[in-house]
Amino acid sequence: MYEPVVRPAGPQLKTLTLVVYGLQALSLLTVITLLVGVIVNYVKLDDVRSTLYESHFRWQIRTFWWSCVWGLLSALTWWIFGLGFLIGGVAFVWFIYRVVRGFLNLNDGKSMPF
Helix, strand or coil: CCCCCCCCCCHHHHHHHHHHHHHHHHCCCCCHHHHHHHHHHHHHHHHHCCCHHHHHHHHHHHHHHHHHHHHHHHHHCCCCCCHHHHHHHHHHHHHHHHHHHHHHHHHCCCCCCC
């Protein structure tokens, strides 16, 4: 796995990254927090460049955009008997996996794969 060269980062960046994972997890109850999280990612992306947290921010951004794709695909195929439900279910499990894996790697001080 590719490990980027990292510069030291303060604890506030870890806290910020953790907050975004929390916002993503809360989006299972209210979708607006997912949007807030990705806005934070884009606004603070320059602050995390060349740190361990850059890989987490990119992971979170990709999680947001792929969730949008899977959600749209699920909505568009809802009228096909069971297909939209199946796609939505797989997307739900995939989303939880992404948030949990990211949180665990952050907690262990590991970067996410690019």
